[in-house]
Amino acid sequence: DAKTTQPPSMDCAEGRAANLPCNHSTISGNEYVYWYRQIHSQGPQYIIHGLKNNETNEMASLIITEDRKSSTLILPHATLRDTAVYYCIVRVGGSQGNLIFGKGTKLSVKP
Amino acid sequence: DTGVSQDPRHKITKRGQNVTFRCDPISEHNRLYWYRQTLGQGPEFLTYFQNEAQLEKSRLLSDRFSAERPKGSFSTLEIQRTEQGDSAMYLCASSLDGGPLYEQYFGPGTRLTVT
Numbered sequence: 001d002a003k004t005t006q007p008p009s010m011d012c013a014e015g016r017a018a019n020l021p022c023n024h025s026t027i028s029g030n031e032y033v034y035w036y037r038q039i040h041s042q043g044p045q046y047i048i049h050g051l052k053n054n055e056t057n058e059m060a061s062l063i064i065t066e067d068r069k070s071s072t073l074i075l076p077h078a079t080l081r082d083t084a085v086y087y088c089i090v091r092v093g094g095s096q097g098n099l100i101f102g103k104g105t106k107l108s109v110k111p
Numbered sequence: 112d113t114g115v116s117q118d119p120r121h122k123i124t125k126r127g128q129n130v131t132f133r134c135d136p137i138s139e140h141n142r143l144y145w146y147r148q149t150l151g152q153g154p155e156f157l158t159y160f161q162n163e164a165q166l167e168k169s170r171l172l173s174d175r176f177s178a179e180r181p182k183g184s185f186s187t188l189e190i191q192r193t194e195q196g197d198s199a200m201y202l203c204a205s206s207l208d209g210g211p212l213y214e215q216y217f218g219p220g221t222r223l224t225v226t
Contacts, residue, residue, distance in 0.1 A: 043115070043202050043217030044154065087153055098144055098167065099215065101153025 003027070004088045009106040012082075018075040020105050022088030025069045033064060034089040034099070035073045037082075044087065044101075047073065078109045113137060115218035117203050123224045124193055131189045132221045136205030143186050144215060145178055146202040147171065154202055160186060161208070193225045 005023040012018040024033065035047040048055055048062045050071070055062045061074040075082055087104040116135045124130050136143050141162050146154035157176070159167040162183035172178075175193075180186040190197055200222050204215040 041219075043204070043220050044215075045217065046214045049214070085153075098156035098159055098169075099146075099154070100156070103151070103153055 003090050003100075004102050006086075006088055006102065006105045008103065009108070011108050011110055012075075012078045014080060014109055014111050015077055018078040018082065018107055018109070020073040020075075020086050020088075020107060021070065022073070023070045024088070024090045027068050027090050029068075031090050033062065033068075033071050035060070035062065036087045036089065036099070036101075037084040038087070038104070039081075039084040047086075078107075080109050080111065083107060083109045115203055115205055115216050117201075117218040117221050119221055120219060121222045121224075123226065126193060126195060126225055128193055129189065129191045130193055130223065131187055132201055132203075132223075134186045134188070134203030134205075134218060135184075136186070136203070137207075137216055139207060140205035140216070141183060141208045142206040142215075143180055144204040144206075145186070145188050146204065146217075148200040148202060148220070149198075154200075157188075157201075190223075193223075195225045198223055198225045 032049050032051050034049040036044040038044045047059050050062045050064050064071045085104040085106050087101050089099055118133045143160040145157040148154040156169050157172050158178050160180040163180050175191045178188045200220040202220045204217045206215045
């Protein structure tokens with residue numbers, strides 16, 4: 001029972017903004033939205049998280065809709081090194097926060 | 112580099128053999144997680160430690176799997192009598208108690224191939 005829906009793949013031109021959507025229509029009021037990415041042959045890397053408000057850090061911006069049913073991760077100036085699988089996570093398991101990953105979006109940044 | 116490290120990075124073994132993987136978390140992190148990832152899928156949770164205590168285990172962790180974290184520092188994951196279905200990437204992650212609960216730092220993984 002997936003709690004998130006992401007497109008399986010997206011392309012983006014180098015230097016342009018990459019906008020990765022995520023639908024989470026059944027999100028609960030106290031569930032955060034987390035984004036991780038996984039570059040080929042590496043472990044996942046935390047990017048950003050948010051609850052209601054938009055968030056920005058040195059890596060990306062996270063835009064969450066007012067009804068919290070969807071969000072968009074924005075990489076403002078994508079580089080070739082941003083080519084990776086991006087995971088949107090709203091579900092965590094157990095009492096200690098083990099992450100529940102879906103299949104993510106494979107972002108390919110092209111020159 | 113003071114990130115999470117895992118050893119070995121690659122392991123090829125024959126069916127029926129035992130294997131052991133090691134994870135060294137970030138030094139001040141007291142939470143440690145093990146995940147398994149098969150091709151084309153996202154990582155799946157296996158087990159969790161807080162300090163030396165193993166507090167949670169997934170149903171994916173069959174009786175052939177055992178994990179330890181002696182003294183709350185490094186952790187080991189052992190698979191006994193390996194099967195071809197155990198072929199996967201085994202990922203370790205750590206996080207800081209009191210920090211953002213879901214901001215986990217992952218190691219590079221150990222890729223296991225069972226022939």
